[in-house]
Amino acid sequence: MMSRSLVLFIIFIILKIVHSQEEQFIQTGIHYIYKRKKKSATYFIHLDNHILSSSSSLCTISRPGFGQLEHVQITSYSINIRFKNIFSYLKCSSIYVHAFITNTHTNQLERAIENIQTNTISINRLLPNHNYSLTIKISDEKYMRILPTHIFQTLESSNENILTLSNDDLLTIEQIESFIFPHTHLYIVTLPNHIRRLTNILGNITLSYKINEKQYKYHHIVKPLDNNVISRIGRMTTKTIGFSIELPYENNTSIEYSSKIQLFYLNDQRQSIIDHPVLIKYPQPITVEFLSLSTRSIRIFIRHLCLSYIEVKTIVYHNLNVISRSQCDISKKDLSLVDITNGECPIIFDKLQPEKNYTLSIRATCPITTSSSLSFVFYDRPRNFSFQTTSGLPDNIPLVLSFNNNNRTLSWINSLTHMSYLGPEYYYELFTKLNDNWTLVYHGNSTQYQLKPKLIEKTNLTFRLYVGNRYGRQDNNYSQLNVNIDPIYHSNSNNQIVIIIILISFLFLIIFVFLFFGCYLRSKNLYGKLKKKYKQNGNISDKELDHLRSLTYCNALKDNILYTWNHTPTNVDINKLPKIQRTMIKLERLIGKGAFGEVYAGTMTNNQLVAIKVN
Incomplete structure (x- = not known):
């Protein structure tokens, strides 16, 4: 809500400025x-x-x-x-x-x-x-x-x-006013309130001019402009419609145009209204000046826009793909109110590629104030201009070199654009001074270089970085950096600590694996013995086998003397076992049979599952 209020306030201020500059409009042919x-x-x-x-x-x-x-x-x-x-x-x-x-x-x-x-x-x-x-x-x-x-x-x-x-069948008007914009002549027609067939009103605009003693004249049947082209500001009690025509430019700045509009109802040739001819004297189209700052950036000066514009939106295309956007309005820091009132807009585009063709699209939003103090906003259609970035050797802007002592890495970046990678067509050459001679240590398009071990042994090094492309390199334009490398033992000491930590971790991992594997083997062996001991003529059920497996993991049976394999239970051992009354056990089904009796599965009074051998 705040941003919308701010925009409306800015538009109101600009409309006041435009209204105060009426004398400038008189020179363009609005008043005669x-x-x-x-x-x-x-x-x-x-x-x-x-x-x-x-x-x-x-x-x-x-x-x-x-x-x-x-x-x-x-x-x-x-x-x-x-x-x-x-x-x-x-x-x-x-x-x-x-x-x-x-x-x-x-x-x-x-x-x-x-x-x-x-x-x-x-x-x-x-x-x-x-x-x-x-x-x-x-x-x-x-x-x-x-x-x-x-x-x-x-x-x-x-x-x-x-x-x-x-009434509505009779075509009447209250006022016709015309306004001159770059490339466009605009009519605003004020109608009485009883007119309801606004969309059925058409305009026949006649434009005539003279070049080299030759007279040109042509007609255009135009429909009323919609809200995408012109819109009203505020609540208005009057009815208005707008018509426009594009002014042809024949590369001649001394052309005078005469424009006249005729209004009529669609499919009704019995009546019409013709306004007085309007003289348009020497209109100036939008001009664009391109100033190359580098092979990847360009400054654009847009002039002869509508006076006191609201905003100017610009888009740079390459093969119908949007590369960059920008705009001029009162909130832009490097834009003054004088530029807005004079119809000028300076913009800088960067991150472009050299030797590429681009299209600049410009669309201006212009304010309108009629003689009856009605306010409108006119959205001019996009105007396209082509330009090409420069080619040749790389820019004269050296890159900034920096050195990271921890990982022994050199890196570089452009201080103005904060870009390091310039594209696949560019390469870097890094030299260092060894034995009073400059030696090439790197050639490629990467934006960093890690020092080799033979260079790390040096304590003081000097590096030079050159930038080149397919046109060559600028030998007089390079970046230089003096590097002081820490003693090499710091690096060996750090490497030894890392190696020790890795070895200790690996040793603990091996010990853990051996413990886990030993427990697994012991459990597997114990399970096999139990299965062999309790296997009868028939196959033991899966339920009993799973139960036996669950009791064999990691000394789960060490407290039960009956499951001790290296000791035969004696009567003393057996007498130590707890005695259970027969009435506390309920036999359910036969699960095994041997030489010493039958084995049943049963349930104690506390719902505990048990196996009972019966003689």
């Missing part, structure tokens, strides 16, 4: 003031009512909602129009309303109605199946405001019906 002379007076036609919207008086040409059509009737030869808001009921003597009807096929002015005093006007004697434009002009003593032009098509001559357009 034309000077017009009529008789002896001078009038100004203002295509955007932003500078006039601050007045709250009813007698102002920028009054919201003025000029909207409320009801239109179309026949084959006439058009009847009723306005929703007119000054006829107000005492505004300094404001004049004029209407002009023009045949769009012949560009002939059919009728001019000056100083309209009623809410309705009728135009008769028109041609059937022709398009006619309705232009409304409002003027006072200083300014003239021209509303977007309505286009209506009369019915065919054979059609005697009356086409009535009102």
Whole structure:
């Protein structure tokens, strides 16, 4: 919740900055003031009512909602129009309303109605199946405001019906505003609240420009932008839709574009609205400057982004695989507010591979503030730029050597990127000074080297590390380290302690194995004797054998004189045994038979199982 609140606060601050930089937008073609002379007076036609919207008086040409059509009737030869808001009921003597009807096929002015005093006007004697434009002009003593032009098509001559357009069937707007972004011209259309068919409104954007005295002009039918491209901030009571068109760039920075949008309902060619042409003067596309820091890192300067952007997301691809991501926003430490307001974004990418082709994808998020203080966020589509990392000898950045005295190992790492492995195309060469000569002791791409025994015998050594690739190595760029090795007896002493510990552990293991094996042999021998002694003519049951086995492990029978093999029991021994009354034993079944009698399995009164020989 805190992070979301912080983001909304940042967006609000940026929108305020954008709103305060209105003079910069004037230079890009959003606002234009034309000077017009009529008789002896001078009038100004203002295509955007932003500078006039601050007045709250009813007698102002920028009054919201003025000029909207409320009801239109179309026949084959006439058009009847009723306005929703007119000054006829107000005492505004300094404001004049004029209407002009023009045949769009012949560009002939059919009728001019000056100083309209009623809410309705009728135009008769028109041609059937022709398009006619309705232009409304409002003027006072200083300014003239021209509303977007309505286009209506009369019915065919054979059609005697009356086409009535009102409410949701009648296409009306409150305001059209345009904004210039890198590569994109954006329109935001404010609609009355009664309009419900927002998704059925299409835009026909006409873009024209001139290069080398050759005129280019083309049309684009566009749908309203969805929330993935433009979204509103905060709760809004008005209905708005957005349209955009990509600006073509012909490698020419001195192109002037003229853009015009026509709004119409889908599958309804009887009516449309055309906005005034907007002049886009010398727009600058996004430019990217690549500065190689090394064969694996690059600094990128992105310029001519939208002014006071919210964030800029960048992704580096290689063969459609994402290699690295970064972004510019107000929370980035090495980015200032000046960079954001100027539309600039510096980024560093590292961990790249030399001589590789990469693709840089840039997507900017830009704020929008309309003249009526509505706030939007525009998500520009990703822009892709290709670049290649440099090739040649390794970087001039030496690696940092370090020595571990415990395991006698040298290792190295890059102090800037904290990387040691540079890739399979690179190799290391480690030299040491022996007898005043530099001797190669290691060549490969591993990032560490363990000293050989002949080197450990030395107490002081000097090492040099070079980095090379298939282009060779830089002989003047190397890392050097002086190593002091502890006396070798420390190493022998440690090795002797380890060997002694291993020998003692091995000896204890052997003793334990012998004890366990002796116990096993003795138990097995004792079990065999018991089995032989108690085996009768028949086979002894498994239950009795298991019971005998359980009594033979590790001197379990040493207290019973009857099971002592090296001593024959005497009468004295037998008299020492406890005597059991016959009534305490219950014979159950015959389990053996011999020369001295039969052996039964039985149960004592305490539920103990016993074997009883009966004479």
